[in-house]
Amino acid sequence: MKDQVAVIGVGCTKFGDRFETSYEELICEAAFDAYADAGITSEDIQAAYLGTYLPGPSGGKAAVSLGDALRLYDRPITRVENYCATGTDAFRNGCLAIASGAYDIVLVLGAEKLKDRGGRGLPRLGHPLLAKGNSAPGLFALAANRYMHTFKIGREMLAKVAVKNHYNGARNPKAHLRMEVTEEKVLNAPIIAWPFGLFDCCPTTDGAAAAIICRADLAKRFRSDYVLVKGFGLAVTSGRPYFDPTFDYLGFRSTQMAAQQAYKMAGISPKDVSFAEVHDCFTWTEITNTEDLGFCPKGQGGALAAEGRTSLSGDIPINPSGGLKSFGHPIGASGVRMIYECVKQLQGQGGERQVKNPQLGLAHNVGGPGAVSCVIILGHN
Numbered sequence: 001m002k003d004q005v006a007v008i009g010v011g012c013t014k015f016g017d018r019f020e021t022s023y024e025e026l027i028c029e030a031a032f033d034a035y036a037d038a039g040i041t042s043e044d045i046q047a048a049y050l051g052t053y054l055p056g057p058s059g060g061k062a063a064v065s066l067g068d069a070l071r072l073y074d075r076p077i078t079r080v081e082n083y084c085a086t087g088t089d090a091f092r093n094g095c096l097a098i099a100s101g102a103y104d105i106v107l108v109l110g111a112e113k114l115k116d117r118g119g120r121g122l123p124r125l126g127h128p129l130l131a132k133g134n135s136a137p138g139l140f141a142l143a144a145n146r147y148m149h150t151f152k153i154g155r156e157m158l159a160k161v162a163v164k165n166h167y168n169g170a171r172n173p174k175a176h177l178r179m180e181v182t183e184e185k186v187l188n189a190p191i192i193a194w195p196f197g198l199f200d201c202c203p204t205t206d207g208a209a210a211a212i213i214c215r216a217d218l219a220k221r222f223r224s225d226y227v228l229v230k231g232f233g234l235a236v237t238s239g240r241p242y243f244d245p246t247f248d249y250l251g252f253r254s255t256q257m258a259a260q261q262a263y264k265m266a267g268i269s270p271k272d273v274s275f276a277e278v279h280d281c282f283t284w285t286e287i288t289n290t291e292d293l294g295f296c297p298k299g300q301g302g303a304l305a306a307e308g309r310t311s312l313s314g315d316i317p318i319n320p321s322g323g324l325k326s327f328g329h330p331i332g333a334s335g336v337r338m339i340y341e342c343v344k345q346l347q348g349q350g351g352e353r354q355v356k357n358p359q360l361g362l363a364h365n366v367g368g369p370g371a372v373s374c375v376i377i378l379g380h381n
Contacts, residue, residue: 001265005095005229006219008212009038010340015207015328016176023113024069030208031070038212038222046103048077051090051110052332083367087335088374092232094213104215111208112330137193137201139369144195144284146249155195157302158283159186162199164311169322171352176205176328200283205328209337227343231377233261239371252370255292262375270294274358275317277338279366280325317355338363342378
């Protein structure tokens, strides 16, 4: 699979509270941005993959959400849903379709409209008794408390991740939360689910992102600075790890497995990665994910951030976009948005947040919590 698929265009909407924009309008905004970037029209699209988690009553259902919005009738369109790995898995499916020889040019688009509801956060799903009262912050907080107890770290270490990602996001015109925060502000914010305060949690966000991919041998027809897909991996474990008495709450096996698959396909090791867009739905999640991805030993992810090694000028910049923490997290769109950022960075179009001399970029999602992870590795042609 390595180097068989190329990214020739990417697009992304402004993320945030998009009350004035419909689900279909977000799709059109992202898709036409990507069409323009690739220099194509909708007539060139042979198949499409829609990543969406909760399209809801305003967004319709299944793949017709994309077909109607973009008038991509009479062509194959597939909806992909895989928890928070929805966007990256949609991209993975698009790559498989190209590599199989079924299509030459494919649209991958992630979209989500999470703000058009009366409630806060995500709707409660799952067993009416066993899942009663749970929430995303509550579930991830269970693991964070165990991790912090085991490795003897305090909330100050988590706050450094928030400060870094808000710094990066403040330099990103498409990010949801474009403001810097201090460590003191993070630590003094209202508690959502201990140890997570308000600034340890990503926002609920509307947004869409798109990527145009094609056979690598065709990419030069569209642009000279296309980006190649070097490797990818997807792994699924239990959706109820807290019912497993052997689960140690110190990381996510699905991320470890997906990363190994991606590194093997790309023929690289973690030290070869120039920068990464890492799933940081909560500050602790970024810390443990950097360990599961192999950027440092288990228990050292907090120190990696505290020493500045994951900053824009560090040796392994993490979330130069601002991450989910600052850029926002419209679930189905997040993975495709991460690919958007990787492509822009590799093309040297990162603006104020550009990392130095990137050769390989990695995008990673984990969802469930921990039930499914997807890793994509992109690099220069």
